[in-house]
Amino acid sequence: MGGRTKPAKPVFETISIDSVRQSEDHIRKTFSKCTNLTATISDVGLLQPILVCRSGNGYEVIDGARRLEALKDLGISELIVGKDVIVAVDETEADARFKQIIANIQREDINDIELGHAFVTLKESFDYQYNEIAEIIGKTPHYVAAKVGLAKRLTKEVQELFVSDIESAKCIQNTLSCDDVREPPYVMNVNIIEDIARLPAELQRPAYDAICARKMDKNEALSYLRSLKRDAEVLKLADDVKGLVESYSDGDVKNAPDKELKRYLKKIDRDLDKLATRVSVADPAERENIKPVLESLIQRLSSLYAEVNAGEAESCGIEA
Incomplete structure (x- = not known):
């Protein structure tokens, strides 16, 4: 065989x-x-x-x-x-x-920044509308819009910082045992970072650092960010005042205010700059005390600005 x-x-x-x-x-x-x-x-x-x-x-x-x-x-x-x-x-x-x-x-290992960039790629490279993307992946249009906001409005510096902090937190959490008494690392809630993305670019990094340093919970952080947005309105009004000052050039005699008024406007401009600097470094408790004063200031400056505009319209024979 x-x-x-x-x-x-x-x-x-x-x-x-x-x-x-x-x-x-x-x-x-x-x-x-x-x-x-x-x-x-x-x-x-x-x-x-x-x-x-x-x-x-x-x-x-x-x-x-x-x-x-x-x-x-x-x-x-x-x-x-x-x-x-x-x-x-x-x-x-x-x-x-x-x-x-x-x-x-x-x-769990896909972060919201990466997801936002993926949605942007689908929209810009493949012509999918955001509401179509939401329907296909079984999420709400608001969910998709929030992630897109992270990709498009959050500064690159804060995007990289947020992702790095997430990865570092994962590493630390993986090394902690059940009996470990050490405090787990602070991980920023995604709703907080989405709200930071709605701030002006120059305020995003300071806001991120302040929230992380104080390990704010979601409600505390969102309240803090709302106060920053109100402060941003003051900064915008400061720019309006500065524009009003600069609109009167030394060579334009006809429209130039008298020297005393011009000096006064410049002083307001400088004071607003000082106020903006002070607000930017204030802690949450100080901000709560400042808010009523700022809100009153916003109303008074808005009223004054409207009065100036109405006066200019009247001088030109235009109905305000």
Whole structure:
């Protein structure tokens, strides 16, 4: 009898891990370094394959960027098609971007800044309206608009700071045991950062630093930000007063006020600058005391400004 023939080893189609890359506009831009994912894959293998689509001579990740990084950390050089990686066919860029969002939107490791930029990409590069995006991902238009606000109105400096603080907090939390008596790191509520994005750019970083330094809760922080917005109105009125002063040039004799009035207006301008500086460094308790005075000042300056405008209209024979 002839010897038993050994069964042929199954042949698996593989692709080089180096041919798989994360696209520049992938939804996830940051990866937490404090994760057990690499250890888990090392112990039990890859439980969920990476989803990719063809791109040029290689592949781009649709879902599974963190798993890809973990496999690279383990020194894996080849991915088995159907087991480690699934290649999507007939995938358009817009479809791939939507799959990224849908796959990641419920995950804790996707931050709101990245999500906002993904929504902006869908709108500006693929002509999806924000209400369409909201309907497709099962969220409200307000939810999408708030994330877009983070991407478009929040300064790049504060965006990077917020993401860095989130990642640092995750790392620290992962090292705390159940019996650890240390206070967990402060993590800013997303509603707070969305409200910071509505401030003028020059106020965003100071507001962020003040809220973090005092570890304000949501209600305290939102109240603080409302006071900053009211202060911004005072700054705008200060600019109006400054514009009124500058509108009277020394060479325009006909429209120039007398010297005493001009000096007085300049003094108001300087005093408002001093007030703005004082307000910017005031703590919440001081701001509460300042608010009634500022509100009265806003009303009085607004009334005066309206009176000046009415006087100019009357002098020109125009009905105010």
